[in-house]
Amino acid sequence: MKIIFTRIALTFLFLLTVVSCTKEKKKRILNFPPTNLVTENLIPKPLKIIPTNGGFALDQFTAIYTTKNAAGYEEVAEFLAKKIKAKTDIDIQVNVDEIPGREGVIYINQSDSLELNTPEAYQIYITTDSVILNSNTAEGAFRGIQTLRQLIPEVSTDTLAEYPIWTIPTGKIIDSPNLGYRGSMLDVARHFFSVEDVKKYIDLLAYYKYNVLHLHLTDDQGWRIEIKSWPKLTEIGGSTEVGGESGGFFTQEDYKEIVAYAAEHFITIVPEVDMPGHTNAASVSYPFLNGNGKTPKLYEGTHVGFSTFDTRKDTVYSFINDVVREITEISPGPYFHVGGDESHVTKKNDYIYFMDKVVEIVKQHNKIPIGWDELATANVDSTSVAQYWGSKENAELAVNKGMKIIMSPAKKAYLDMEYDTESKFGLHWAAYIPTDSAYIWSPEAYDGIPLESILGVEAPLWSETISDISEAEYLAFPRAIGYSELSWSTEENRDWENYKVRLANQAPYLERMNVQYYPSPLIDWKKSKNTFEEIKKD
Numbered sequence: 001m002k003i004i005f006t007r008i009a010l011t012f013l014f015l016l017t018v019v020s021c022t023k024e025k026k027k028r029i030l031n032f033p034p035t036n037l038v039t040e041n042l043i044p045k046p047l048k049i050i051p052t053n054g055g056f057a058l059d060q061f062t063a064i065y066t067t068k069n070a071a072g073y074e075e076v077a078e079f080l081a082k083k084i085k086a087k088t089d090i091d092i093q094v095n096v097d098e099i100p101g102r103e104g105v106i107y108i109n110q111s112d113s114l115e116l117n118t119p120e121a122y123q124i125y126i127t128t129d130s131v132i133l134n135s136n137t138a139e140g141a142f143r144g145i146q147t148l149r150q151l152i153p154e155v156s157t158d159t160l161a162e163y164p165i166w167t168i169p170t171g172k173i174i175d176s177p178n179l180g181y182r183g184s185m186l187d188v189a190r191h192f193f194s195v196e197d198v199k200k201y202i203d204l205l206a207y208y209k210y211n212v213l214h215l216h217l218t219d220d221q222g223w224r225i226e227i228k229s230w231p232k233l234t235e236i237g238g239s240t241e242v243g244g245e246s247g248g249f250f251t252q253e254d255y256k257e258i259v260a261y262a263a264e265h266f267i268t269i270v271p272e273v274d275m276p277g278h279t280n281a282a283s284v285s286y287p288f289l290n291g292n293g294k295t296p297k298l299y300e301g302t303h304v305g306f307s308t309f310d311t312r313k314d315t316v317y318s319f320i321n322d323v324v325r326e327i328t329e330i331s332p333g334p335y336f337h338v339g340g341d342e343s344h345v346t347k348k349n350d351y352i353y354f355m356d357k358v359v360e361i362v363k364q365h366n367k368i369p370i371g372w373d374e375l376a377t378a379n380v381d382s383t384s385v386a387q388y389w390g391s392k393e394n395a396e397l398a399v400n401k402g403m404k405i406i407m408s409p410a411k412k413a414y415l416d417m418e419y420d421t422e423s424k425f426g427l428h429w430a431a432y433i434p435t436d437s438a439y440i441w442s443p444e445a446y447d448g449i450p451l452e453s454i455l456g457v458e459a460p461l462w463s464e465t466i467s468d469i470s471e472a473e474y475l476a477f478p479r480a481i482g483y484s485e486l487s488w489s490t491e492e493n494r495d496w497e498n499y500k501v502r503l504a505n506q507a508p509y510l511e512r513m514n515v516q517y518y519p520s521p522l523i524d525w526k527k528s529k530n531t532f533e534e535i536k537k538d
Contacts, residue, residue, distance in 0.1 A: 033157065035169035037126070041505035042150050043481055044209055044488035045498075046175035054128050054170035058084070058152060060163055062104045064094045070110035072138025077108050079264070080145040087152055087512070088166055106131040106148075108141050116140065120211070121176035124148065126168060139266045143209050147173060150207075154508045179443070181406060181456025182487035183212030183270070184415070184480055186472070189219035189281075190302070191241050191463040192248040193472070199261050200469065204477070204513065206265035208484035213262055214270040214337060214458060217250075217327075220280035220299045220307055224249045225271070229322045230286065236298075237281035242464055244300045256330050263332070270370065271327050274339030275320070276346050276354045280307040289316055292345050302464045305344030311354035321361050328365040336362045341372035341389070352378045359384055376403060385455060389414075390430075392447045404455040407443040413483065415461040415476050419518060425465045426475055435503075435520040439482035440496050457487035470516040477510060477517035478503055500524075 037051035064081055066073040074095060081092040092106075111134035116123065122135040122144030131148065135141040148168075156164035184205055186193065193201075202213060217225045223237030226249060238249035250258070259269050275282075276291070280299045283290035290296050291310035309316050328336055338358050343351055355371065355378035362369040363383070369375075370385040373394035382402030388395040389408045398405055407413065410430035417433040418426035431437075443457045459480055466472050481503060485494060500523055507527035510517050519525055 033167070035167065037151075037169040037171035037173070040151055040169060041502040042147060043499075043502050043506065044485035045493050045502070046147065046173045047490065047493065048174040049171060050173075051169065051171040052127075055157075055167040056126050056128060056131055056170055057104055057157075057161075058088070058090075058166040058168055059104070059161070060090050061102050062090075062092055062106065063096060063102055064092055064106045064108065066095060066108045067110040070138070073108055073110060073141055075264075076138050076141045076145060077106075079142070080106070080108075080148065083145075083149050084152065087149070087154075088156070088164070090164070104129055104131075106133070108133045108145070109135075110141075111136060115174075116176075118176050120180075120209075122147075122173075123175070124173040126151075126170045126172070128170060131168065142206075142266045143177075144175070146207055146209055147175065150509075177209070177488045178490050179454065179456040179487045181212055181458070182210050182484065183214055183406070183456065183458035184210060184476070184483070185214035185216055185272075185408075185458055185460035187216040187219070187416075187461060187463040188224050188250075189216050189222045189241075189274075189463075191243075191245075191467055192222060192224055192238075193463075193469060194248075195250070195254050195257055197469040197472075198258050200513075201472075201476075202258075202262050202265055202267055204515065205480070205484075206267060207509070208481055209488050210484060211266060212268050212270055212456075212458065214272060214460070215258075216272045216274065216460075216462075218273050218275075218281060218339075219278045220304070221301075222247050222249075223281040223285065225255060225273075225327060226251045227323050227326050228252070229326065230319065232285040233282060235285070237285040240298050240300055242300055242302060243467065245467070252326070252330055259331065268333035268335070269331060270333060270335045270337055271331050272337035272339055272370075273320075273323055273327070274337075274341070275358065276309040276311055276351065277305060277307055277341065277343035278339060279309050283307060283309070286319070288313070289319060291350075305342045308343055308346040308350075309354065311346065311350040317357055317361065320358060321364075324361050324365050324367075328362075328367050331367075334368050335370050335385070336365070336367035337370040337387075338362060338375070339372060340375045340378075343374070348377075355380070370406070373398065376401060387458065388447075388449065389460070395447065395449055399449060399453045403453070405449055405453050406455050406458050407446060407449070408458045408460055409446060412438065412441050412446070413457065413459045415459050415479055416463070416465065419520065423518075424474065425471050427462075427465060433479065435478055435482065435518075435522050436496060436500075438479040439486065439494075439499060441486075442491055443486055444491055457483060459483040473516045474518050477515055478506065478520060478523070481506060 064077045077094045119137045122140045125132040133144045151168045157167040223233045234249040241247040283296040291308045359369045376394045376398035386398035387406040418428045507525045
């Protein structure tokens, strides 16, 4: 604690020096409404909040400063300034020498405090004249500024000043994530989504402190990533999608653009090539890959389990090596997802043989293999990760092998499940998942999986029943907001009655982002008319 207060004292000396150098000072007469930091609508809920019931005035005279020569911190500050501009239309200067009339300062500080002992941890100290955000890393600072963004009111505060002011409640926030892996999956294979669609999804995930986007790039209905050594994968395999539309694919330049955009938001892209099942699009493109004994044809339906690679052919593994090599070369994250689910026509011994070889190929390219929970039935060890979606037995087998588990139980975490019997999109083979059921469960204790085995939580969004980003948003939101809290906030900090109030107040942000969310009747939304269902009525 001594280090923290020393750092703060030095920071205030710096701020006072900077302010004293201004050429002109303009006193404000303020009339703040009562504030209480505890009652702010923050999602995910921070670890600890201590209110002091004052107000910091964010206005045209506010400036942002960062620790000098701290890698990534100025970029985080510029990101915050850009988002403040979008919300309030005020221009906040970053690391400038002088601003005439400056009254308030936001300081984003690289801290060596031992209290901030994880890369994404941060602390925020808000007083009437300063906001100080401490973090060990730029990643932690980035998570912290999402909290600041949520603290800025939607409209300016009524004060006696002659210019608009947005009042941020004073106090202290201490925060750190409960789980390290906090992800969502977007299925671009059944239906293709553009680069801009994916970027918008990244924007929304980042706001709620997600740090992983898993892209399901291949399936029976489409191959969506350019492989230069095998061009027919996209020329043929990328030409259609569910329902017979024209499909599409990401060039490697497109994919790199997504990866770079995600990195700016401190989100890791996890690419998935699903195999040996879910491979019809690949086998249509290159028939020698096919192992189900039937002539492959382009597929536009939604059935699963009918396709497989030929697991005993060496050329298949040469092909897979090329695919993994080209994708990993443009994927800086640590993971590569090999799929492995629903290979119903692959004989058990062939499946084990295949997955063992594919896992080794991924490791040779210096990536950590992830597979759906069926992967645990192969001869894999603790160096692979199992994604628990359907089989408790497979998940337990993975735990016994020392594997880490990503919690994605379909009955609780699948974003493509219908909310109820009146849902316009989605399926319900696993369950109906209304907004409350999506939130009221404990990933840390689900089905007896021990906490020490849990890498994190991921909410997959499969796209069999949707055709554009607005329909994807309808399924993802508001449930994806709840999953952010399930993976970031501690279990003792989660409470449905409290959460649903905070969720109701996310409506202005979702509307500003033009998100066509599902207006769950369980929530008393603080909104204007902008939901998918209401727009469709018009």
